[in-house]
Amino acid sequence: MAPLLEAQHVRKVYRGGDGLLREEASETVAVHEFTLAIDGETPSFTTIAGESGSGKTTIARLLLGMQPPTAGTVRYRGIDVGALDRGQMRAFRQDVQAIFQDPFEVYNPFYKIDHILTTPIQKFGLASTKAQAAEQIDEALRTVGLRPEETLGRYPHQLSGGQRQRITIARALLLKPKLIIADEPVSMVDASLRATILANLHKLYTDFGISFIYITHDLTTAYQVSDKIVILYHGTVAEAGGVEQVIKDPKHPYTRELIHSIPAPDPGNSWIEEEVEEKDVEVSDQATGGCRYAPRCAHAEARCEQMPPLYRLDDGRVASCVLYDKQEKLDGGDLTQIIGTTSNEE
Amino acid sequence: MSDSAREVLLDIQGLEVHFETRRGIARAVNDVDLQLYKGERFGLVGESGSGKTTMILALLHMIKTPGLIAGGRAIFDDGTDLLSLRGDEVRKNRLRRVAMVPQGAMNSLNPVMRIGDQISLTIREHGEEGTKQELAARVTQLLDRVELKPEVAMLYPHELSGGMKQRACIAQAISLGPQLILADEPTSALDVVVQRQIMQTLRELQLQLEATVLLVGHDMGLMAQFAERVGIMYGGKLVEVGSVTEVFRNPQHPYTQLLISSIPSFERRGIFKGIPGVGLSLLDPPSGCLFHPRCPQAMERCSRDEPGLTSLGTEGHVSCLLHEKEETHGTSA
Numbered sequence: 012m013a014p015l016l017e018a019q020h021v022r023k024v025y026r027g028g029d030g031l032l033r034e035e036a037s038e039t040v041a042v043h044e045f046t047l048a049i050d051g052e053t054p055s056f057t058t059i060a061g062e063s064g065s066g067k068t069t070i071a072r073l074l075l076g077m078q079p080p081t082a083g084t085v086r087y088r089g090i091d092v093g094a095l096d097r098g099q100m101r102a103f104r105q106d107v108q109a110i111f112q113d114p115f116e117v118y119n120p121f122y123k124i125d126h127i128l129t130t131p132i133q134k135f136g137l138a139s140t141k142a143q144a145a146e147q148i149d150e151a152l153r154t155v156g157l158r159p160e161e162t163l164g165r166y167p168h169q170l171s172g173g174q175r176q177r178i179t180i181a182r183a184l185l186l187k188p189k190l191i192i193a194d195e196p197v198s199m200v201d202a203s204l205r206a207t208i209l210a211n212l213h214k215l216y217t218d219f220g221i222s223f224i225y226i227t228h229d230l231t232t233a234y235q236v237s238d239k240i241v242i243l244y245h246g247t248v249a250e251a252g253g254v255e256q257v258i259k260d261p262k263h264p265y266t267r268e269l270i271h272s273i274p275a276p277d278p279g280n281s282w283i284e285e286e287v288e289e290k291d292v293e294v295s296d297q298a299t300g301g302c303r304y305a306p307r308c309a310h311a312e313a314r315c316e317q318m319p320p321l322y323r324l325d326d327g328r329v330a331s332c333v334l335y336d337k338q339e340k341l342d343g344g345d346l347t348q349i350i351g352t353t354s355n356e357e
Numbered sequence: 358m359s360d361s362a363r364e365v366l367l368d369i370q371g372l373e374v375h376f377e378t379r380r381g382i383a384r385a386v387n388d389v390d391l392q393l394y395k396g397e398r399f400g401l402v403g404e405s406g407s408g409k410t411t412m413i414l415a416l417l418h419m420i421k422t423p424g425l426i427a428g429g430r431a432i433f434d435d436g437t438d439l440l441s442l443r444g445d446e447v448r449k450n451r452l453r454r455v456a457m458v459p460q461g462a463m464n465s466l467n468p469v470m471r472i473g474d475q476i477s478l479t480i481r482e483h484g485e486e487g488t489k490q491e492l493a494a495r496v497t498q499l500l501d502r503v504e505l506k507p508e509v510a511m512l513y514p515h516e517l518s519g520g521m522k523q524r525a526c527i528a529q530a531i532s533l534g535p536q537l538i539l540a541d542e543p544t545s546a547l548d549v550v551v552q553r554q555i556m557q558t559l560r561e562l563q564l565q566l567e568a569t570v571l572l573v574g575h576d577m578g579l580m581a582q583f584a585e586r587v588g589i590m591y592g593g594k595l596v597e598v599g600s601v602t603e604v605f606r607n608p609q610h611p612y613t614q615l616l617i618s619s620i621p622s623f624e625r626r627g628i629f630k631g632i633p634g635v636g637l638s639l640l641d642p643p644s645g646c647l648f649h650p651r652c653p654q655a656m657e658r659c660s661r662d663e664p665g666l667t668s669l670g671t672e673g674h675v676s677c678l679l680h681e682k683e684e685t686h687g688t689s690a
Contacts, residue, residue: 062548063519171635172405201404202575203632206619210629228548231578231621235629258623272549274556274578276620278601282582287554 013089015051015189015222016074016107020044020344021083023069023246041069043246043303043318044083048347051106051189054220056213057350058233058254061243062269067226070243071194074224075109105135108183112195114175118167124178125163128152131185151181155211173204180211184219191215194226209236230273234258239350242266245303248321251349252328263330265304302332310334320344363394365434366536366569367416372429372440374411374420374593376639383639385411385424387593387647390666393537395434396567398560400584400601402575402616404636408593409573413539415440417457418447433536452483456535458543458559462522466514472500472525473510480532499528502565503558520551524558531562538563542574556583577620581605586672589613592637592647595666599673609675611654646678654679 023042043066049055061067072078073085076092085092087103095103111117118127128148131137138144149159155177167175176196183191193212197205213236215221227233233240234254241251242263250263261267274282302308305315314333321329321341329341329349341348374386386408393399403409415426416439431439433454442450459465467475476499477492487495497507503524514522523543530538540559544552560583563570572583580587580601587604589597589612597610608614615632634651637643643650649659659678667680 062550174635201636202577203404203616203619203636205631206621206629207631209621210631213627213629231623234623235621235626255626268550272553274553274576274582276578276581276605276617276622278581278605280582282553283557283560287550287557 013086014048014347015088017048017086017347018045018070018074018080019084019086020046021070021073021080021085023066023073023078024081040246042066042073042080044344045070045248046083046343046345046347047241047350048345049190049222049224051222054216054222055239055350056216056223056225056237058225058227058237058240059243060227060230060233060240062228064245065243066246067228067243068194069246071109071192071224071226074192075107076103101135105186106189108186108188108191110176110179110183110191110193110196113199114172114179115167115199117179118175120167122166123163124165124167124170127178127182128163128185131182135186137185147185148181151184152178154184154214155181156207157181171204173200173208176200176208177211180208180215184215187219188221190222190224192224192226195228196225197232198227198229205232212236230258230270241346241350242269247303247318248329248331248344248346249304250328250330251321251346252324252326253350256326256328262324262328262335263304263332264308264310264334266330321346323349363397365392366395367393367434367439368430368432369393369416370430370432372412372415372431373427374408374415375425375427377423377425378640381640384593384642385639386415389429389590389593389595391588391595391598393569393571394586395536396563396569398563398570398572398583398585400580400587401571401573401590402577402580402587403590404575406592406636406639407590409590410541411593412590413457413541413571413573416455416537416539417451418442448482449484452479452530452535453533454535455537455539456530456533458523458527458530458538458540460542461546462526462543463514463519463546465526466522468514470513471510472512472514472517476500476510476525476529476532479529483533485533495532496528499532500525502531502562503528518551519547520555523547523555527555527559527562531566531568534566534568536566536568538568538570540570540572542576543572544579545574545576552579577605577616589616592642593639594647594676596648596677597673597675599669599671599675603669603671603673609669609673609680610648610677611652611679612648615653646676 021042022044025039025041059067059070073080079093090099132144138147152159152162157177197208200208209232216223225237237254240254240257242249244265250257250266261270300318301316302319305311319331319333321331321344322335322338323329323341324338369389369391372386372389376383376385401409414420416431420426426440473496476496496510500507500509505524544555584601587601588595591612597613605617608617618630619632637647645660645662646664649655662678664676664678664681666674666676668674
């Protein structure tokens with residue numbers, strides 16, 4: 012059976028800087044190549060992590076069918092998301108839900124909170140009576156830890172950012188999706204509420220069997236909630252595997268530097284005193300053909316002028332670095348073999 | 358590093374900042390007492406709306422209507438009250454005494470002016486004279502101190518990376534050798550690797566200048582690594598102050614305890630500890646202790662009595678009725 016959602020050799024190039032002042036158009040390779048399938052039967056919680064410009068949000072938008080890829084395909088149950096008919100699109104929109112970063116932007120300030128919850132019920136015909144709809148809304152709100160009597164009938168501005176974000180989760184939940192793609196869902200929420208929201212998401216995964224693709228720049232929250240992780244660097248996959256292995260014992264020089272750079276919430280001096288290995292250079296968004304990390308990498312050598320493939324490491328992870336070129340290559344760059352749920356245990 | 362041995366640089370007493378709205382007055386900064394020592398790195402932590410940014414804006418006279426400084430003093434070591442400065446004096450004090458490193462460096466630089474021109478303009482605007490060559494030499498030297506090449510002076514902001522822009526802002530902030538540097542989440546828009554490099558530079562400069570840095574933010578990891586002392590704000594009030602190790606290892610205020618235990622770390626997977634309840638509304642604050650509706654240790658009197666600041670015997674102070682059994686210091690922190 013075809014997986015629920017898959018990206019095959021997806022590439023996204025943005026063209027810009029053309030027209031007025033310059034003759035030739037400049038190209039930004041947001042996603043170099045990305046292949047991953049989510050099967051939808053076995054629940055999985057995968058983080059796609061990267062810093063600004065890594066292409067993580069572009070991948071989310073491609074998977075949601077909000078943007079067409081420049082090359083490659085995104086398929087929902089085997090059908091190209093760009094070619095879904097009405098009925099298929101409807102099923103896609105129900106099965107694959109999105110939660111976005113800014114809980115302030117997704118609301119229309121003129122409508123009460125109820126509107127954002129009743130709309131999907133109507134559009135997708137989830138309830139046959141009003142009482143049934145009200146029951147579903149109550150249940151969804153309680154699942155995310157909100158009291159319906161304190162939430163319904165209010166306007167968005169009367170609720171905090173954390174409450175609003177939980178309502179968007181409740182809304183996603185109403186549709187009983189198979190997969191939720193959450194793009195930085197807690198980055199605009201205060202630290203004290205972050206844990207509550209992550210707990211909500213984690214509960215949907217463990218108790219309701221909903222799969223997640225969690226897009227974030229924050230490796231600590233990624234470590235908390237997910238099982239598998241993909242580390243992106245400027246549109247390429249630097250490293251991918253089990254979250255415990257990748258975070259606790261990173262292999263790619265970029266992942267190492269990244270994890271090393273996170274200030275630990277434990278007073279000490281090493282973070283502020285130890286020398287940073289990485290060079291502070293601006294990495295061009297234009298593809299050079301070589302390893303994207305090489306200009307900043309302390310281990311860079313001549314061979315890095317070629318884009319390294321993903322090498323399989325012994326513990327079931329992959330890293331895209333010539334340091335591991337003695338290892339077997341990952342077939343077709345398909346991350347499903349590493350982090351997919353279908354061939355999880357090998 | 359004992360407190361008594363350290364000289365006080367700035368003594369903030371009873372600072373009040375109010376915002377007048379149609380629905381009433383919001384006390385954004387609520388009777389805050391805080392002493393900053395010479396040459397220390399102090400971290401001020403709080404959630405959005407806790408008053409941490411408002412507090413540093415007040416020190417720079419940058420509160421705009423409908424906000425106003427409704428009370429309090431901020432006495433510098435020479436006796437000057439920063440809050441009572443007027444007109445030209447405000448400008449003379451900025452940069453020379455108190456400088457700010459802004460949150461979004463990208464929005465703080467003039468996009469149509471070369472970096473070098475911006476820095477030398479700042480120097481001249483704040484009353485320093487010099488020939489073109491002298492100013493250019495100073496700019497080069499300042500850029501060097503923040504580890505930027507001299508060529509950067511000739512570049513426009515859009516030609517710099519985020520980290521370089523933040524470095525340029527730091528160069529500007531230290532241009533007149535301030536004694537107090539206010540840094541409002543200076544790295545929140547930057548990637549973690551760059552964040553670390555910038556914070557290292559800021560610390561080196563702080564040591565060279567023997568300046569005091571007041572770092573404002575909500576990243577507890579950054580605070581733990583950068584600050585020597587921290588203060589925790591909730592609803593415009595300073596609820597706990599102490600050395601960074603005391604506050605992180607042995608927090609005393611129930612809010613601080615919950616805040617510390619809610620920090621995600623690489624130690625715990627699948628365990629989530631949040632702070633119960635919702636943040637308070639400054640327009641309709643609860644009676645008594647502002648945190649009592651969310652506090653798991655709340656007692657009956659917490660909804661009635663407002664806690665003062667209690668000394669913890671060590672360097673720390675806490676504003677909580679649980680600690681207010683014996684002695685109470687209403688003023689010192």
